[in-house]
Amino acid sequence: MPKRLTKSFFRRSVHEVAPDLIGATLRFDGVGGRMVEVEAYHHTDPAAHSFRGQTERNAVMFGPPGYAYVYRSYGIHWCLNFVCEPEGSASAVLIRALEPTAGLSTMRRRRGVTDPRLLCSGPGRLCEALRISHRQNGFALDEPPFELFARSDAVEVVAGPRIGITKAVNEPWRYGLKGSRFLSKPFKR
DNA sequence: TGCCCGATTAACT
DNA sequence: GTTAATCGGGCAA
Numbered sequence: 001m002p003k004r005l006t007k008s009f010f011r012r013s014v015h016e017v018a019p020d021l022i023g024a025t026l027r028f029d030g031v032g033g034r035m036v037e038v039e040a041y042h043h044t045d046p047a048a049h050s051f052r053g054q055t056e057r058n059a060v061m062f063g064p065p066g067y068a069y070v071y072r073s074y075g076i077h078w079c080l081n082f083v084c085e086p087e088g089s090a091s092a093v094l095i096r097a098l099e100p101t102a103g104l105s106t107m108r109r110r111r112g113v114t115d116p117r118l119l120c121s122g123p124g125r126l127c128e129a130l131r132i133s134h135r136q137n138g139f140a141l142d143e144p145p146f147e148l149f150a151r152s153d154a155v156e157v158v159a160g161p162r163i164g165i166t167k168a169v170n171e172p173w174r175y176g177l178k179g180s181r182f183l184s185k186p187f188k189r
Numbered sequence: 190t191g192c193c194c195g196a197t198t199a200a201c202t
Numbered sequence: 203g204t205t206a207a208t209c210g211g212g213c214a215a
Contacts (some may be wrong), residue, residue: 039196047196049211057211074197075209081196094196124197164196184197 005141005148007066014040014084014091019159019175021082021093023151028130031103032147033120036177037096037184039162041081043089046167050090060138061090068146070127070137077124078133082141096163096174097121099182100129122184160187 005024010017018040026032041048049058049071060069061083069081069092081092098120100107107119107129120126127133141148156178161170163185176183 041196049196052212055211071196072208072210074195074207076207077197079196096196122197162196166195 002149002152005150007064007140007142009148009150010065010082010141011085013086014042014093015173017082017084018093018173019157021095022157022175022177023153023155025101025147025149025151026095026098026130027102027147028132028136029103029145030147031106031130033098033101033182034151034177035095035097036099036180036182037121038175039094039096040091040173040175041094042091042173045171045173047162047165047169047171048091050092054090058090061092062088063138066141068132068136068139068141070132070134072134073124078127079123080127080130080132080136094123095126096123097176097180097182097184098126098129099177099180117182121182125184158187 018038021035021038043050050061054062064087065083065085067083073079080095084091100119111129119129158176158178159172160174162174
């Protein structure tokens with residue numbers, strides 16, 4: 001049985017935590033899969049929500065590591081982040097894609113599609129598949145209904161520029177599982 | 190108060 | 203390839 005991720009896992013910089021999440025498992029209420037794509041947002045990064053300081057929306061980012069920060073994207077979708085160290089600095093990792101492994105039929109019903117590649121390949125898609133919304137903002141990642149498990153096998157992690165941002169566009173802070181068919185977009189080789 | 194725009198997605202052409 | 207959907211945050215006035 002893989003090791004559970006506890007809050008200590010997140011007491012590191014996003015630039016260490018983000019690549020370590022590739023291949024790890026995320027489940028919410030038993031539904032989820034293997035994380036194959038994430039992005040790091042450091043508090044010194046102009047693209048981070050926390051860059052301009054604390055607001056009502058991003059308050060969780062300014063709290064302790066090991067909690068979920070969920071925000072509304074484009075007024076339509078939800079996006080899930082894991083808050084990291086150092087506490088109070090407001091850095092987090094955006095979870096962008098899963099390889100679905102648990103609760104596939106539930107995901108298909110919620111998403112309205114059957115292709116497994118379309119269930120969790122994108123930050124908004126995976127939140128719909130796992131039914132994560134603003135209600136989960138501030139939830140602890142090491143307590144139910146969240147379940148996180150460390151990867152149990154060696155993986156090859158690739159890095160590249162982040163997606164959908166207009167600031168710090170060239171920083172290679174998007175991480176993915178090499179060769180995965182479940183990425184939201186391929187990595188340039 | 191008003192305006193612009195975004196860590197997206199699906200449905201177009 | 204382009205664009206509508208949809209709404210709160212952030213900032214100018």
